[in-house]
Amino acid sequence: MVLQHHERLNGSGYPNNLKGDEILPEARILGVADVVEAMSSHRSYRPALGIDKALEEISRNKGTLYDPKAVDACLRLFEEKGFKFE
Known part of the structure; x- marks a missing residue:
């Protein structure tokens, strides 16, 4: 499952x-989570891009790169459930 988390639809x-x-369904979920976390976080090679950019990325590429169900679940967590990285 972890081996596949950089695979795209x-x-x-x-x-x-x-x-x-x-691609395993679990790897599709991990792939979306990985993109959101990576884009939202500071990296040694770039500053954090922010959660808005991350959610825009998965929304824009839903069904092409990222699993639609995983994207919808992720968006619900942030937009409806109020989840935040702390």
């Missing part, structure tokens, strides 16, 4: 260029 991910149903 359209096959553009890595390490195995898996696509669609070849």
